[in-house]
Amino acid sequence: GENVEQHPSTLSVQEGDSAVIKCTYSDSASNYFPWYKQELGKRPQLIIDIRSNVGEKKDQRIAVTLNKTAKHFSLHITETQPEDSAVYFCAASMGGKLIFGQGTELSVKP
């Protein structure tokens, strides 16, 4: 079926450390993989996305990598700051839809 698995569900890091969130998807035809950040009480917002013709994409402290063969993609946040604390959702395009993972609650401790 159409499924995106996201791990871990919670992640706690010290300020300045790196954080990595991993997702696997079920449909080998998926070609669009966005990541959304949802701060407490706010709406989800796109932070970065990658398409299947690219293996890696960076935007300042955020990077996403894609392994099409293994059907997984990851979000990397370097030099984490307290304002990075939020719930992060990965998603993959499947069957004309966008299927989201279950979310990762990231806590960055000062």
Place this chain on the structure above:
Amino acid sequence: KAGVTQTPRYLIKTRGQQVTLSCSPISGHRSVSWYQQTPGQGLQFLFEYFSETQRNKGNFPGRFSGRQFSNSRSEMNVSTLELGDSALYLCASSLIPVNTGELFFGEGSRLTVL
């Protein structure tokens, strides 16, 4: 440019009742999609409307329905409410279909079913 607007923001219903939620997309956006958000379940896709046509539907029972008007505004309806329908319902609009580009979310309608 105004963002995505959802009404009402909060509502309380009892089992068996029905509810209608509204979503006004960003001007010019033709796609509106709906998601149910519950703790631990992430964002579960309900359906997408593009130019007044339902483009896709998620794995939800027929009690969940929606429509889109010619001005791209969308409504979703849930009939015969159950306790498990308590959730935050988010809508998102986009210029192009949901599986191809950035979604812009509203703040959500929080439904509590008693």
